[in-house]
Amino acid sequence: MPGITREEVAHLARLSRLELKSEELDHFAEQLNDIVDAVARVSEIAAEDVPPTSHPLPLTNVMRADEVRPSLRPDEVLAAAPAAEEQRFRVPQILGED
Amino acid sequence: MADLTRYTAAETASAIATGEVSAVEVAQAHLDRINAVDEKVHAFLHVDTDGALEAARAVDAKRAAGEELGPLAGVPLALKDVFTTKGIPTTAGSKMLEGWRPPYDATVTRRLKEAGVVILGKTNMDEFAMGSSTENSAYGPTGNPWDLSRIPGGSGGGSAAALAAFEAPLAIGTDTGGSIRQPGAVTGTVGVKPTYGSVSRYGLIAFSSSLDQGGPCARTVLDTALLHEAIAGWDPMDSTSINAPVPAVVAAARHADVKGMRVGVVKEFGGEGYQAGVMQRFNESVELLRSLGAEIVEISCPSFTYALPAYYLIAPSECSSNLARFDAMRYGLRVGDNGERSAEEVTALTREAGFGPEVKRRIMLGTYALSSGYYDAYYGSAQKVRTLISRDFDRAFGDVDVLISPTTPTTAFPIGERADDPMAMYLADLCTIPSNLAGNAAMSVPCGLAPEDNLPVGLQIIAPALADDRLYRVGAAVEAALNDKWGHPLLEEAPAL
Numbered sequence: 001m002p003g004i005t006r007e008e009v010a011h012l013a014r015l016s017r018l019e020l021k022s023e024e025l026d027h028f029a030e031q032l033n034d035i036v037d038a039v040a041r042v043s044e045i046a047a048e049d050v051p052p053t054s055h056p057l058p059l060t061n062v063m064r065a066d067e068v069r070p071s072l073r074p075d076e077v078l079a080a081a082p083a084a085e086e087q088r089f090r091v092p093q094i095l096g097e098d
Numbered sequence: 099m100a101d102l103t104r105y106t107a108a109e110t111a112s113a114i115a116t117g118e119v120s121a122v123e124v125a126q127a128h129l130d131r132i133n134a135v136d137e138k139v140h141a142f143l144h145v146d147t148d149g150a151l152e153a154a155r156a157v158d159a160k161r162a163a164g165e166e167l168g169p170l171a172g173v174p175l176a177l178k179d180v181f182t183t184k185g186i187p188t189t190a191g192s193k194m195l196e197g198w199r200p201p202y203d204a205t206v207t208r209r210l211k212e213a214g215v216v217i218l219g220k221t222n223m224d225e226f227a228m229g230s231s232t233e234n235s236a237y238g239p240t241g242n243p244w245d246l247s248r249i250p251g252g253s254g255g256g257s258a259a260a261l262a263a264f265e266a267p268l269a270i271g272t273d274t275g276g277s278i279r280q281p282g283a284v285t286g287t288v289g290v291k292p293t294y295g296s297v298s299r300y301g302l303i304a305f306s307s308s309l310d311q312g313g314p315c316a317r318t319v320l321d322t323a324l325l326h327e328a329i330a331g332w333d334p335m336d337s338t339s340i341n342a343p344v345p346a347v348v349a350a351a352r353h354a355d356v357k358g359m360r361v362g363v364v365k366e367f368g369g370e371g372y373q374a375g376v377m378q379r380f381n382e383s384v385e386l387l388r389s390l391g392a393e394i395v396e397i398s399c400p401s402f403t404y405a406l407p408a409y410y411l412i413a414p415s416e417c418s419s420n421l422a423r424f425d426a427m428r429y430g431l432r433v434g435d436n437g438e439r440s441a442e443e444v445t446a447l448t449r450e451a452g453f454g455p456e457v458k459r460r461i462m463l464g465t466y467a468l469s470s471g472y473y474d475a476y477y478g479s480a481q482k483v484r485t486l487i488s489r490d491f492d493r494a495f496g497d498v499d500v501l502i503s504p505t506t507p508t509t510a511f512p513i514g515e516r517a518d519d520p521m522a523m524y525l526a527d528l529c530t531i532p533s534n535l536a537g538n539a540a541m542s543v544p545c546g547l548a549p550e551d552n553l554p555v556g557l558q559i560i561a562p563a564l565a566d567d568r569l570y571r572v573g574a575a576v577e578a579a580l581n582d583k584w585g586h587p588l589l590e591e592a593p594a595l
Contacts, residue, residue, distance in 0.1 A: 004466070012462040015469075016418065017425070018453070019446040032463060034521055039407040042479040045486060052481030053488060055308045055338075056294045056537020056563070062337040076201040082432035091427050092441040 004032045102127035103264040107173045107321035110267060114157065114172040121154035121161075121172030125216050128174045132218065132265045135595045140240045141250075141260040143179050144187045145219035150174065153216045160214070169348075170328055171214030175268040176260035179220035180227055181312070182301040183207050190303045191223040191235040191253075194452035195430045204301020205333045206270060206312050213328045218266055221256030225454045226421065227277055227305045229253050230526035233517050234456045241513070242285060244553055244592050248510040251281030251526075257315050258285040263595055268325050269315040274306050275409050276505075276530025278313045279542035283505035283556025286544045286588045288322045288573065289315045291530075293563045294537030295340035298333035306416035307338070309409075309534045317589060319543060319574040323351035326566070342564060350567035354574035357391030361572070362498035365398045367529045373508040375548025379555040380504045383545045386579055387502070387572070395498055399490035404483045405532040410524060411467045411480035412535070418464030421457065424449060459520060488536045495562045500572055503529045505542040505556030533560055541569040543576055544588045554588065 004012075009029045013020040020028070074087055083090035102124050105113065113119045129147055136142055157172040177183065180190045182200035184207075189195045203211070210217060224234035232240045232255030242250040243262040250259040254271035258281030261269050271278035273291035282289030290313045297312040304310060314325035330344040363384055368377055388394050426432040426448035427441070434447035453461070467476035494501055507528055516522040533540040542556035557576060561568040581587055 008466075009462065012465050014446075016458075016461045016465050017422075017442070017446045017449050018458055018461065019443075019450040020458070021450075024455075024458075028459060028462065031459060031520055032466070035410060035459075035463060036466070036476075038521055039410045039476070039480075041407045042404055042411060042483045043475055045401060045404055046479035046482035050482040050485050052478060053484040053535075054481055056488075056535075057338060057340065059338060064334055064337075072201050077428075080198055080201060080429040082426060082430070083435070089428050092435050092437075092439055092444045094441045096440075 004029055004036060103131045105267065106318050107170060107267040107316060107324060110173045111170055114161070115167050117161070121157035121216065122151060124172055125150045125154035125174055125218070128218055128266055135263055136265060138241060138246055138595060139243060139259050139263045139265070140238060141176065141221055141256045141263060141265055142219045143189060143222050143237055143256070146186055146217065149186065150216050150218050153211070157214045157216070168213045169324055170268070172216060173268055174216045174218050174266050175210060175270065176219065176221045176257050176266040177207065177210070177217050177270050178223055178254050178257050178272060180223060180272055180303045181206050181270065182303070183217070183220065186220065188220065189237070190227070191225040191237065192452065192454070192457070193236040193431060194424050198430055202301065205298035205335055206329050207301060209329050215268070215328065221254070221260055221269065223256055224253035225457050226303065227253040227272055227274055228417070228456050228460055230276070230280055230523050231513070231516065232256060233513060234454055236454055239513050242510045243595060244286065244510065248512055248553070249284070251284040251510065253277040254281045254315070258282055258287050258289065261285065261287045261315060261317050262589060262592060267317060268321060270312060270329070271315050272302060272310055272312045273534065274309045274413060275534050276527035278315060279505050279530045279540060279556065279558060280526055282315060282542040284510040284554060286554030286592065287315060287317055288319055288541065288543050289313065290322055290326060290541045290566070290569060291533060291539065292326060292330055292566055293340070293539045295338050296330045296344065296566070298336040298339050300333055300335035304420040306413040307420060308416060309413060317587065319570055319577045320348070320351045323347040323570050345564060345567040347567050347570045350570035351574045353571055354578045356387055356572055356575045359392045359500070359572065360395060360498040361387055361392045362395050362397035362494055362501045364402065364501050364503045365396050366400065366402045367503035371507050371525070372504065373548060375550045376504050376506070376508060376555050379546040379548060380557060383557045383576060384502070386576065390575055390579060397494045397498060397501060399494060399532070401483060401486035401490050402532050405487055405535055406524060406528055408480040408483035408487070408535060409531045410463070411476050412484065414460040414464035415467050415477050416464070418461045418468065421461055424452065456520070484535045487532050491532070491536045491538060491562070500568050501560040503558045505529060505558040509548045509551055509553035509555060529558055538563045539566040539569055541573050543573040545576065545580065546588070547591065
């Protein structure tokens with residue numbers, strides 16, 4: 001297995017939406033390498049014919065009744081928001097200015 | 099009057115029901131205890147004095163009105179800060195949620211309130227339940243009441259420490275890889291991870307959804323069972339909730355008899371890496387069960403040695419997805435919103451500031467394990483290991499009623515010892531992880547002090563899914579026999595705080 005480089009940590013951080021500091025990159029690269037080395041052992045016994053398990057319960061498409069019921073109160077929900085305006089979440093710009 | 103903080107939950111409920119004490123007196127005694135010792139222990143992140151006294155007054159009023167009280171009415175409880183509590187701060191041990199007051203109650207919270215349980219406050223934990231020592235809390239570590247310089251386990255170290263420090267007779271934890279059982283083991287308390295799906299996850303802040311399970315913690319097996327019955331059961335708000343009757347765990351805790359039961363000793367858990375005193379107490383427990391009439395069988399579960407690596411791929415993968423919700427838009431922390439930065443930049447700055455190192459490590463590890471070039475080798479293989487572990491359990495439970503092992507390889511280690519060594523920290527959950535991967539039920543019950551350091555050792559009992567009652571039957575038998583042998587419960591040997 002290839003090792004995790006500083007550049008790869010920077011890429012993972014970008015994908016994970018983490019604005020890591022430069023000194024964190026080296027530290028995480030070293031630790032993630034150790035962890036990945038240790039966990040790569042799973043491939044030793046993961047034979048072709050073994051089906052994967054994603055969940056302990058064999059559930060598919062659990063439905064609830066399609067009934068109108070009360071939701072959370074907007075004022076209570078927005079009270080916990082970092083910023084709110086006109087009964088909406090106020091967020092930083094999501095489209096470029098130009 | 100006797101010290102009310104020394105009562106069991108069952109004794110407390112009965113004393114309240116008969117009018118020997120009031121629920122307010124009981125709540126006040128525990129709030130006083132928290133005031134006296136929690137500066138040293140730091141089990142609580144938030145103490146809800148007003149809410150606790152109000153809930154206690156409501157129980158007293160019900161009794162005065164002649165209404166029937168539930169089996170835990172008026173009993174105080176410490177709630178892990180990963181369950182939402184309406185209007186009461188809920189942080190999950192993270193700066194990301196500092197000051198957040200949820201607009202709704204978790205199902206567990208709601209059921210506790212309906213049972214008349216008095217919620218004293220919210221307990222410290224590793225950030226988003228990721229850790230085995232509570233050192234990953236953004237709000238500082240919790241001390242183990244047996245030795246304040248040592249860890250109380252994690253992630254539910256606050257809940258376990260609150261029990262061991264007599265700050266509460268009941269506590270709620272969550273167990274994703276051992277976060278109820280491992281803190282129970284190292285603090286000399288009882289903790290149960292119920293069958294996956296039997297306690298609702300609605301309002302439980304998600305870490306790894308296919309593994310997370312809330313469960314009861316207490317100082318005695320019977321108290322743990324009473325709490326188990328209060329919180330378990332089908333919940334339409336959780337699509338992974340099991341619609342089946344809750345096993346009769348209280349009856350099982352009162353039926354402490356293992357005669358004729360077949361008990362399997364997991365061969366893979368022991369030997370190198372296990373502390374001598376832990377193995378000594380474990381081996382004594384095996385002999386104890388034999389002397390009580392259980393039939394002891396050695397069982398090999400060869401894939402269990404791959405459980406830890408599989409877990410550290412599956413849990414981080416699910417965490418990297420679950421924690422994407424912390425985007426600084428709808429609740430929680432927002433950093434760097436200066437009117438010029440984009441939403442995406444603000445999200446990345448907030449997550450950098452709001453998450454601690456272990457959470458960042460796991461998010462990136464999960465992102466790595468799920469990325470296209472590595473998916474089959476890592477996440478895909480880990481899911482296959484999960485199948486093999488379930489098969490080992492199925493085979494074992496075809497032969498025995500329960501499996502046993504030490505809960506943890508060592509007793510409580512010193513705070514700081516493994517803080518920057520993730521792999522060393524992960525080993526604390528070596529024996530507890532297989533049950534999370536398979537979704538079955540498991541308990542840790544105290545089985546003595548390790549001779550070399552006088553710190554508690556836990557015995558782990560594992561039962562098939564939906565046979566949680568067997569845990570209580572075996573746990574209660576071990577507890578009763580050991581209390582007879584020692585002449586008192588283990589916690590009486592804990593140093594006074």
